[in-house]
Amino acid sequence: MANRDARSPEGRTVELDGEGVHWDQDISYGQYLQLEPLLACQQRRSDQHDEMLFIVIHQVSELWLKQCLHEAHAAAAHIAEEKLAPAFKMLSRVARIQEQMIHAWEVLVTMTPADYASFRDSLGQSSGFQSYQYRELEFLLGNKNPRLVEVHRGHPQHYRRLNEVLTAPSLYDISLQLLERRGFSLPRGCIDRDWSQPYQPCDAVEQAWARIYREPEAHWDLYELAEKLVDTEYNFHKWRFSHMKTVERIIGYKPGTGGTGGVSFLVKALDLQFFPELWSVRTSM
Ligand code: HEM
């Protein structure tokens, strides 16, 4: 395409210098990105100004969650094949996305309790608790809890997908299997178990990470893997904490629309750990 040309929104090439117009059947920006359906999805259920921000921030977060899942599933597959360099690149990207998601709270806190109260009733019983992508990411990282799949029973596609990820080894399980293949002897139950159940920390795994941290030169890629996993969990925790503080600031100690105690539920979730031995090893060293 010559410099003086541009694409019309319909995807045709338009010559701009007035000498004539040339059309072709190429694709435009809006078509490629499917902007019409995307930008038709911000439908307020009230006439309140701030409901738009509430919708947009959730939709942006869900898009980032989609990208995180894309990266983290691929990272797990690469770790399973011992292709650690590309897996690291993907996990670094996950960490950058998480930083964006954490920073998004700074936009949401411009919404006061009164602003939120003006449309909260329109949300009915819907709640972030029903975010199937968030739940999939938790399962993929290693926070398994079969009960949390049940809220999705009414949607067979989400239910099936969540059960698949629940019953498959997590990113952490796959990493521990790699440690075993690299000669760290781990109890059978750590590397082959009922994947749908919460992971139980074990001393042998902590000792394996301790050896890796004490001799990084001897196990450089595993050392790097450990730190990439810690970055991911650290950022996940920061997101959870900011969510909890934002909720406290906006609705105080009211119960949540999803039927939980609200802030008390979110505070309890701060105790969850995806990669427990990667934290406990820091004390034992
Ligand atoms: C005014 C803003 C917000 C308020 C007041 C709020 C409130 C809450 C509350 C009270 C819960 C507990 C479940 C319940 O009973 O409803 C919850 C859960 C949740 N929220 Fe929010 N939230 C807000 C914004 C967001 C945003 C922007 C996201 C981004 C996706 C989000 C994602 C989630 C998720 C994923 C859960 C489930 C957490 C878990 O199961 O550990 N929330 N929220």
Ligand SMILES: N[C@@H](CC(=O)c1ccccc1NC=O)C(=O)O
């Ligand atoms: N649980 C929130 C409602 C809520 O936050 C929400 C509702 C619908 C769609 C997304 C939501 N966000 C996160 O939980 C509340 O109790 O106000």
